[in-house]
Every structure is written in structure tokens, then in C-alpha cells.
Amino acid sequence: MNKKEVLEIRKQFTPANCAITRICGCYVDHEKNKKMESRDAFLSLPEEEAFKYFDIFKKTMSGTMGRNMLNMEFPLDAEMPGGTQEFLMKLRNSKLEDDMLLEEFYDKVIESYIYEENYYIVLIHAMYDIPGKSSDNIEMFDASDNVYEYLLCSICPVSLSKPGLCYNAEDNRIQDRIRDWIVDVPDKGFLFPAFTDRNMDIHGVLYYTKKSEDLQEEFIDHVLGAKMPMSADTQKETFQMLIEDTLGEDGDYETVRNIHETLNELIEEHKEEPEPLALDKTDVKKIFEKSGVPNEKMETFEENFEETAGEKASLLAANIAETRKFNIETPDVVIKVNPERMDLVETRIIDGRQCLVIAVDDHIEVNGVNVRTVKAPGSITVAGNEETEDIEQ
Structure with a gap:
């Protein structure tokens, strides 16, 4: 998925565009006990409550592509009978009306999600009637051919509000404030199936993480079973190691500066593109050569790249560059x-x-x-x- 496709799904989280059919939730305490479960038709929720859920769903699809939102693909075995992708397909096709599948899903999350406090698992089912587009890219809502049926999961930390004083209007006095358990913005989440080329992609999933350095590999493996890419922080560390390994002890300030300048120029050239700029081994090699890395140093570049990043690895330019400092x-x-x-x-x-x-x-x-x-x-x-x-x- 790219930025435009993410924004197209985010636009549904308003009263006018809402395509959500059902919402389910499970409140889990710090000892991994299910304290509360709920199942509702989304349109039956009070308006103020629905607005707050819209905020949660928008947050689950926010941040930077490749850093907070990661495109992942399912390996072949995940799509086989008994695989994680097959289970998610069953859950989606049930429209969240199968209690046994819901319980199994909650158990998978609780078993693998690492969080020491209370949290709230929110799962929605939606049916988006994809509008067609004219040649000049204008949406035609009466020309839809496909329906995008999907699940969106949001995992939100729940914390006790801070103690303090408040004004009681009824008694006209200041008193001790009642402390409530507050549902915070999502920490993790996913969209399944992915929405690729404005259509349903059952072979992919969009994963959300609030902190780019905390992907939670066990959660991804156990709940999604998708191929996990390098985190943004790991990509940056990999690129720094690649520079050091290539230049060796002869690395100088001007060469390193040139590499970062060349990288930032590339990002500037591609800033209007919806797809994040991805750099493979050949692309990084060209950046080094253009930045003045001596030919003798480039002789071992490909070997260094494969050892440091992997032969078919791809690094997102936005993750490895310093555009602000x-x-x-x-x-x-x-x-x-x-x-x-x-x-x-x-x-x-x-x-x-x-x-x-x-x-x-x-x-x-x-x-x-x-x-x-x-x-x-x-x-x-x-x-x-x-x-x-x-x-x-």
C-alpha cells in the first residue's frame, strides 16, 4: 500500500463515509485475563462513542510509510490450511459473528502481545464499495465494480487517569476527581487484507506500530505469520554500518557528507511520489559512487552489502537519511x-x-x-x- 491508498481507507472513518458493519472488543488486564468482551453493530453506537472510535481507527493508519506503517506479505505456508492467513480469512468472512473464531483471535493476541499493563483489543469488519475513477482521476461513486471487505485491528493501552481535583458543578465545590481507566491511542494494529492498487490484496497485510523500533516479532509471527521487514531503526543502523565497512579507516568527513547530500537530493526528487523511495543494492552502490567513494573501496561493496543487509534487501531512503538534522x-x-x-x-x-x-x-x-x-x-x-x-x- 502507498500513502494515497492509506488515505482512501482513512476517509471512511467519518459518519458520512462509514463502511463499518460490526465492532468487537476485548479488555485485557495486566495478568492477561479477559475482563470484558463486546460485540455491536457499529451504527448502533452512540454518536459521541462512534467519533472516539473513528479517532482510534485513524491513528491505526497514521505515521510514516515504512516506519510506522509496514507492508508485509504472507509466505506460502501461511496461506495453506491451518495457516495464519487462512485463519484471518475465516475471521473476515465470518463478519465477526462467529464467537469461537473471535475467542481464538483474542487468545492469539493475548499470548503473543507484550505489554505489562491493561489494554483493549478493538476489531472491526467493514465493506467498502470502491468507487471507480475517470481518466482524469475523479471518483465516480456510481461506477463501482468491487467491494473491499476487510478487518482492522487496534490494540490500545488502557491506563488509570492521574489523581487530582475537579469542580463539581452540581454541588458547586472543588472535590477529589474520580480516577477512570482511559483508553489511549493504539500501540499496535493491522489492516487485513491489504488495499493494493485500489483493490483487495489477500496476500498482504498493513501493520501499524506506534514506536518504529518496537515491532514485536512474536506478535507478528503468531497473529499474522507475515514476513517481517527490517525496522526503520535497523535499516538506519545497517546503512551506517555499510558506510563504515565500505570506507574502512580511510573514511573522511567530506565523503560521508556527500553520501548524505546525494541521498537527500534523491528524496527531494521523489517527494511527490506516493510510493516510498526504496533502495536496493544497485541503488546504494550508485549513491556511493556518485558521492566520491574511491573505486578501490567499491570493489568489496556488493559483498559488504549482502553480509550487512542481505542480498535482496531493500532500504527505504526516508529511514536511512537525516533530512532534519x-x-x-x-x-x-x-x-x-x-x-x-x-x-x-x-x-x-x-x-x-x-x-x-x-x-x-x-x-x-x-x-x-x-x-x-x-x-x-x-x-x-x-x-x-x-x-x-x-x-x-
């Missing part, structure tokens, strides 16, 4: 640079020491205080390796 660190100094102005920093050998040289074209602030700069054109500030900071004309 560019940090330069020494044991005693941290410099934060606007990624668009990395050209302001360069390295030089001054008095036999390697130094970082930062061009100062405007003012300097120290802890929020403006300080005087050298009143000479082209003045630069030099940050030494460890101790000194010089000013050169």
Missing part, C-alpha cells in the same frame, strides 16, 4: 548543522591538527546571547579536535 560529534563537542547547509562545514589541517572549519556569514549566539564576530569578510570559526577554537581571517 546533521550532527557532527567529537568526544567533547557536538555540532548540529542544517542539512541544507552542510557546505558551511569543512575539514582543514591547521598547525598540524585536523580541524572542523565553520563559515560564519551571519551572527553567532551563545546560550541565546548574541556575540561579536570577526568584522572581516569571509571570517570563519574553527573548532579543533579536542580543546581549541580559533578564528582565522
Whole structure:
């Protein structure tokens, strides 16, 4: 799924576009006991309650593609009799009216989902009549040929509200506030089947995680059985290792800076594309070569890539690039640079020491205080390796 397809499903979570037929829930305590279960026709819910559920469903399909929302495919054995995908198909086809299937689903989640406090499992069934589109991409709601039938699961932490005082309007006094168990925004969730090319894709699932570094492999394996991609954090670490392994001890600031500049240029070129920019072994190799990595270093690139990432691995550019910050660190100094102005920093050998040289074209602030700069054109500030900071004309 891409951003446009996710947004198309999100648009259904409003009263005007609602395609939800049934909603089921299971409240689980910190000891993994089922404390409450519910089954309702969604349209029978009170309006205010339905609006709050809409917010939960929208959150389950939010964030960054490839970081918070991950496309996953089912291996062949998951689609065989007894497989996880086959079970999810049965659950969807039951329209959430089979109590035994629901109990089995809840048990699967409770057994594998890792959370030490209370949480609420919300599961909905929906039927979306996919509108056709004209040649100029305008939706034609009276030209629908397909119905997208799907499940959306949201797992929400439930926590006790903070103690405090409140105003009692009835008695006109301040009193101790009653503490309630509050359903929070989703931590995990999934959409099944996937909605790919504006149609149902029973071979895929869209997985949601609030924290990109916490995918919960056991939950994915036990409940979904889908192939788990590298997390966004793992992709970033893999790319950093690939740079270090390729450059070796001869890696210099300019080359690393060039790699990140080339990567950010690619992201800028593809920012209007609905699909996230994915980079395979060949793409990363071209980035390194364009950034000035010496030919002798590139001789072992393919071997390094396969060992570090995997032969057929793909890295999302948004996960491995630093588009909002560019940090330069020494044991005693941290410099934060606007990624668009990395050209302001360069390295030089001054008095036999390697130094970082930062061009100062405007003012300097120290802890929020403006300080005087050298009143000479082209003045630069030099940050030494460890101790000194010089000013050169």
C-alpha cells in the first residue's frame, strides 16, 4: 500500500463515509485475563462513542510509510490450511459473528502481545464499495465494480487517569476527581487484507506500530505469520554500518557528507511520489559512487552489502537519511548543522591538527546571547579536535 491508498481507507472513518458493519472488543488486564468482551453493530453506537472510535481507527493508519506503517506479505505456508492467513480469512468472512473464531483471535493476541499493563483489543469488519475513477482521476461513486471487505485491528493501552481535583458543578465545590481507566491511542494494529492498487490484496497485510523500533516479532509471527521487514531503526543502523565497512579507516568527513547530500537530493526528487523511495543494492552502490567513494573501496561493496543487509534487501531512503538534522560529534563537542547547509562545514589541517572549519556569514549566539564576530569578510570559526577554537581571517 502507498500513502494515497492509506488515505482512501482513512476517509471512511467519518459518519458520512462509514463502511463499518460490526465492532468487537476485548479488555485485557495486566495478568492477561479477559475482563470484558463486546460485540455491536457499529451504527448502533452512540454518536459521541462512534467519533472516539473513528479517532482510534485513524491513528491505526497514521505515521510514516515504512516506519510506522509496514507492508508485509504472507509466505506460502501461511496461506495453506491451518495457516495464519487462512485463519484471518475465516475471521473476515465470518463478519465477526462467529464467537469461537473471535475467542481464538483474542487468545492469539493475548499470548503473543507484550505489554505489562491493561489494554483493549478493538476489531472491526467493514465493506467498502470502491468507487471507480475517470481518466482524469475523479471518483465516480456510481461506477463501482468491487467491494473491499476487510478487518482492522487496534490494540490500545488502557491506563488509570492521574489523581487530582475537579469542580463539581452540581454541588458547586472543588472535590477529589474520580480516577477512570482511559483508553489511549493504539500501540499496535493491522489492516487485513491489504488495499493494493485500489483493490483487495489477500496476500498482504498493513501493520501499524506506534514506536518504529518496537515491532514485536512474536506478535507478528503468531497473529499474522507475515514476513517481517527490517525496522526503520535497523535499516538506519545497517546503512551506517555499510558506510563504515565500505570506507574502512580511510573514511573522511567530506565523503560521508556527500553520501548524505546525494541521498537527500534523491528524496527531494521523489517527494511527490506516493510510493516510498526504496533502495536496493544497485541503488546504494550508485549513491556511493556518485558521492566520491574511491573505486578501490567499491570493489568489496556488493559483498559488504549482502553480509550487512542481505542480498535482496531493500532500504527505504526516508529511514536511512537525516533530512532534519546533521550532527557532527567529537568526544567533547557536538555540532548540529542544517542539512541544507552542510557546505558551511569543512575539514582543514591547521598547525598540524585536523580541524572542523565553520563559515560564519551571519551572527553567532551563545546560550541565546548574541556575540561579536570577526568584522572581516569571509571570517570563519574553527573548532579543533579536542580543546581549541580559533578564528582565522
